[in-house]
């Protein structure tokens with residue numbers, strides 16, 4: 001059902017790889033709510049994924065951009081403003097990748113070139129995106145930027161590896177740049193801390209299936225789906241949340257504030 005919450009708004013959506021991607025669901029919901037946007041992903045993801053199908057469904061144009069490359073980001077903003085006919089109102093940063101996780105390097109034996117890549121792709125890319133947008137004055141007043149994160153930024157989940165450090169940095173950039181962009185142009189910047197969700201990036205984490213069941217048992221509302229994440233994200237892009245900025249917002253069915261659940265306790269009862 002549409003409420004036209006994003007009618008007249010223009011956006012850029014990073015990170016839709018295939019139909020399981022959280023960004024894919026968010027793009028579909030934004031389209032339903034009346035937004036127009038461009039879709040972007042790394043050149044290799046455009047070749048391997050199915051983003052063109054999403055582009056067709058949402059009448060969006062696809063622009064290739066490696067989110068760690070400043071010239072790509074400059075081109076992305078320039079082209080998006082041309083295609084959409086003006087400045088941007090919302091941006092979704094839905095990007096994560098750790099070569100250490102991919103290559104099964106444990107946290108105590110990291111490859112440091114990989115570690116830099118994890119930080120650059122998964123966290124510093126948000127800074128690069130915001131800095132490029134600010135330089136080109138590409139975001140309208142009261143615009144909204146949302147990045148996706150995970151609770152491993154606050155609590156230890158051993159198999160999340162160096163992505164935990166990347167998410168901590170991502171959330172810190174959200175606060176620091178959120179302050180600057182708020183002062184400068186009333187642009188807001190927030191992160192959504194999402195439940196574990198079956199996607200290409202999620203499934204790369206060791207023991208993911210067991211972990212998703214554990215999180216389900218620990219969350220009073222159960223795990224939050226990608227579809228409900230899309231609903232929440234729409235509210236953050238809308239004018240109904242204009243005074244929310246610099247926040248890390250848990251969207252996890254209550255997982256983050258649950259010490260233990262009855263379901264989990266039962267497993268340890270005699």
Ligand SMILES: NC(=O)c1ccc[n+]([C@@H]2O[C@H](COP(=O)([O-])OP(=O)(O)OC[C@H]3O[C@@H](n4cnc5c(N)ncnc54)[C@H](O)[C@@H]3O)[C@@H](O)[C@H]2O)c1
Pocket residue numbers: 014015016017018020021022023041042045065066067068093094095096097121148149150193194195196197198199200201202203
């Ligand atoms: N799946 C989960 O359990 C979960 C939970 C909480 C947060 N998140 C976060 O949600 C976001 C989206 O992940 P997802 O689970 O939808 O998986 P996904 O694999 O569908 O999305 C990750 C995206 O990052 C893109 N990407 C990688 N390197 C890039 C680069 N250099 N430039 C531009 N794009 C690049 C990929 O192409 C892909 O589209 C990530 O930030 C992830 O950490 C996921």
